[in-house]
Amino acid sequence: KNQVEQSPQSLIILEGKNCTLQCNYTVSPFSNLRWYKQDTGRGPVSLTIMTFSENTKSNGRYTATLDADTKQSSLHITASQLSDSASYICVVSANPGGYNKLIFGAGTRLAVHP
Amino acid sequence: IAGITQAPTSQILAAGRRMTLRCTQDMRHNAMYWYRQDLGLGLRLIHYSNTAGTTGKGEVPDGYSVSRANTDDFPLTLASAVPSQTSVYFCASSVQAGTNEQFFGPGTRLTVL
Numbered sequence: 079k080n081q082v083e084q085s086p087q088s089l090i091i092l093e094g095k096n097c098t099l100q101c102n103y104t105v106s107p108f109s110n111l112r113w114y115k116q117d118t119g120r121g122p123v124s125l126t127i128m129t130f131s132e133n134t135k136s137n138g139r140y141t142a143t144l145d146a147d148t149k150q151s152s153l154h155i156t157a158s159q160l161s162d163s164a165s166y167i168c169v170v171s172a173n174p175g176g177y178n179k180l181i182f183g184a185g186t187r188l189a190v191h192p
Numbered sequence: 193i194a195g196i197t198q199a200p201t202s203q204i205l206a207a208g209r210r211m212t213l214r215c216t217q218d219m220r221h222n223a224m225y226w227y228r229q230d231l232g233l234g235l236r237l238i239h240y241s242n243t244a245g246t247t248g249k250g251e252v253p254d255g256y257s258v259s260r261a262n263t264d265d266f267p268l269t270l271a272s273a274v275p276s277q278t279s280v281y282f283c284a285s286s287v288q289a290g291t292n293e294q295f296f297g298p299g300t301r302l303t304v305l
Contacts, residue, residue, distance in 0.1 A: 082234065112293070121196075121282050121296025122235075167234070180294070182234030 080105045082170050082183035090189045095158055099186045101151040101168030109173035113142055113153050116165040116185065125153070125166075158190045194218055196297035198283050204303045205273050213268045213300050215283030223289040224266040225250075226258060228279040229299075235282065241266055242289035273304045 082103045091097050103111070110129045114122035126135045128144040128151065135142050139162075141154045155162055168183040196217045205211050217224065222243045227235040227250075237250030241260040255277060257269045266285075270277055280301050284294040 119299070121284070121298055123296070124293050127293065180237070182236075184232055184234050 080170075080172055080179075080181045082168055082181050084166075084168050084183040084186050086186060087184070088187040088189070090191060091158055093158060093160055093190055093192050096154065096156050097158060097188065099153045099155075099166050099168075099188070101153070101183055103149050103151070103168070103170045103181070103183075105149075105170040105172045105181055107173055108146065108149075109171040111142075111144055111151050112169045112171070113140070113151075114167040114169060116167055118164070122167055155188075160190050160192065163188060163190045196283055196285055196295055198281075198297040198300050200300060201298070202301040202303075204305065205270075207274055207304055209273050211270045211273055211302070213270075213281055213283075213302070215266045215268070215297060216264050217266075217283075217285045217295075217297075218264065219285060219287075219295065220263060221285035221287050221295070222263070223286045224260065225284040225286075225294060226256070226266070226268045227282045227284065228252065228277075229282060230279050238268065238281075240289075273302075275304045278302060278304045 085100045112127045113125045116122040126142040139156045144151045165185040165187045167185040170181045172179045199214045225240045226238040229235050236252050239258040241247045244263045280299050282299045283297040286294045
């Protein structure tokens with residue numbers, strides 16, 4: 079069964095600190111993996127996309143990694159800001175027979191405190 | 193430039209009532225989607241449309257219907273709402289079906305009593 083599991087469920091950190099969010103997936107056949115940021119009361123917005131051959135991708139203070147062998151991805155946030163408070167959703171795309179099917183994780187809720 | 197808009201923002205509805213959630217995009221995207229988001233669960237696909245005039249069932253389609261008369265609009269209808277349909281509903285679109293960057297609307301919070 080295609081699944082995406084994220085950890086931790088929630089996280090509280092102090093402003094300026096770093097943190098790492100985890101995503102484990104059992105999705106086949108794997109197409110790509112995307113991290114979304116969802117602010118409270120808003121729709122998700124894409125942060126990064128990673129394909130099978132990519133190990134690391136950065137977007138400002140956000141760095142995503144992908145290990146396709148162990149089927150794990152992480153999202154590292156550097157020097158956190160109050161505006162980083164949001165839910166972060168890992169989305170894996172499967173491609174069974176040419177159709178892209180998205181499997182969403184439940185998200186990690188991050189709170190950055192001053 | 194609005195992107196994707198949804199209406200209403202929130203709604204409280206009596207069980208058994210009919211309700212249509214509206215979704216409009218101005219990006220000329222071919223594909224559109226409806227998801228529901230429940231606490232502790234990932235977004236789940238209700239229905240999708242790969243192009244105007246076509247629709248398909250997602251993971252949780254029961255109790256919902258959609259239509260796609262034109263490129264811009266993709267309304268979601270609950271024919272007879274039930275409390276288990278209490279959720280936050282997101283509309284999304286992508287340039288093409290299979291292009292997996294989806295752009296999401298702001299959501300509609302629906303409560304069925």
